[in-house]
Amino acid sequence: MASVHSMTGFGAASRETEEYRLDIELRTVNNRFLKFITKTSDDLTAHHNEIERAIRGHVGRGTVYCTVRYTSSTEPAHRINWNAVKSYYEECTGAIHEVPQADSVSVDTLLGLPGSVESRQKSMSPEQIGAVLEVLNEALFNLVTMRRTEGEQLRKGCIAKKREIENLLDEVRKLAPKVVEEYRVKLTDRINQLTAGSGVTYTNADFAREVALFADRSNIDEEIDRLSSHLAQFEKIFNDGGVIGRNLEFLVQEMFREANTMSSKTQNVELVQVILGVKSVVDKLREQVVNIE
Numbered sequence: 001m002a003s004v005h006s007m008t009g010f011g012a013a014s015r016e017t018e019e020y021r022l023d024i025e026l027r028t029v030n031n032r033f034l035k036f037i038t039k040t041s042d043d044l045t046a047h048h049n050e051i052e053r054a055i056r057g058h059v060g061r062g063t064v065y066c067t068v069r070y071t072s073s074t075e076p077a078h079r080i081n082w083n084a085v086k087s088y089y090e091e092c093t094g095a096i097h098e099v100p101q102a103d104s105v106s107v108d109t110l111l112g113l114p115g116s117v118e119s120r121q122k123s124m125s126p127e128q129i130g131a132v133l134e135v136l137n138e139a140l141f142n143l144v145t146m147r148r149t150e151g152e153q154l155r156k157g158c159i160a161k162k163r164e165i166e167n168l169l170d171e172v173r174k175l176a177p178k179v180v181e182e183y184r185v186k187l188t189d190r191i192n193q194l195t196a197g198s199g200v201t202y203t204n205a206d207f208a209r210e211v212a213l214f215a216d217r218s219n220i221d222e223e224i225d226r227l228s229s230h231l232a233q234f235e236k237i238f239n240d241g242g243v244i245g246r247n248l249e250f251l252v253q254e255m256f257r258e259a260n261t262m263s264s265k266t267q268n269v270e271l272v273q274v275i276l277g278v279k280s281v282v283d284k285l286r287e288q289v290v291n292i293e
Contacts, residue, residue, distance in 0.1 A: 002241020005293040006150035007031070007062035011143025013135045022131060023069040024139045026055070028147065030291060031063040032246070040068040043124050044132065054133055058140045059147075060243035061293045068132065070124075084115040147293070154292055155238055158248075161285045162231055165255070168278045169227060172262070175271040176220055220262045227258040227278075248289040255282045 011026045036052045044051075055064055092105040124132075230251050237244050237251070259282055263275045 009147035013138035
């Protein structure tokens with residue numbers, strides 16, 4: 001039996017050497033498609049495609065939040081842009097001459113102005129990129145492990161709901177034939193009441209035709225068969241595993257449509273209650289399958 005993954009999960013990994021510290025966090029949430037939101041230090045921006053390509057090998061659907069923090073231990077992460085600071089200082093000094101009552105500018109103020117302090121942007125070496133991808137694979141392993149664990153719990157919950165629907169469907173099969181017989185009895189009583197003492201007569205052929213029309217309108221055999229087929233296919237998809245979420249969502253929509261049609265075709269109170277039970281369980285099933293990759 002192939003594994004099933006939830007779309008929600010978390011995985012992290014770190015590495016620290018004398019030269020650097022590397023922290024990677026991965027978080028995934030539901031999405032109909034595969035979407036990346038990647039945040040890294042500036043020197044890794046050019047390598048987003050490599051990072052996302054590695055993630056694609058393990059994640060098929062969902063929004064992936066990837067955060068990579070790489071901090072060098074051998075050089076500061078930022079530097080002062082002295083050209084920008086000098087330019088700001090000259091402009092501020094000129095302003096003080098023009099407006100004598102203005103306060104003198106401090107170093108803190110100058111360094112807080114845009115562009116005065118900037119990140120050290122440089123290309124990373126192949127060895128550094130290799131280290132990032134190695135730690136990323138560790139984080140991916142932790143992420144996939146969590147998604148697989150939650151996926152198996154979802155599988156168990158969904159199969160239990162599927163069994164519950166099958167049991168309710170058995171009740172529907174037992175009750176459905178009674179609907180026509182109940183109508184036959186009610187129609188007989190109604191006709192007898194209307195024709196009593198009136199001299200009006202009716203033929204057995206008329207009666208049989210009316211019952212046959214009702215039976216045709218209220219027949220739900222096709223809906224029962226289709227719903228039963230959907231349930232069998234539902235479990236097969238789970239057994240196949242892989243990226244199955246969209247297929248499951250489609251099947252559950254079809255299940256709900258069949259149950260809705262059945263409820264609209266019958267007026268038998270007992271049968272309607274059972275079919276409403278089917279719709280309720282299918283709705284709970286729908287809430288679970290939207291979390292499956």
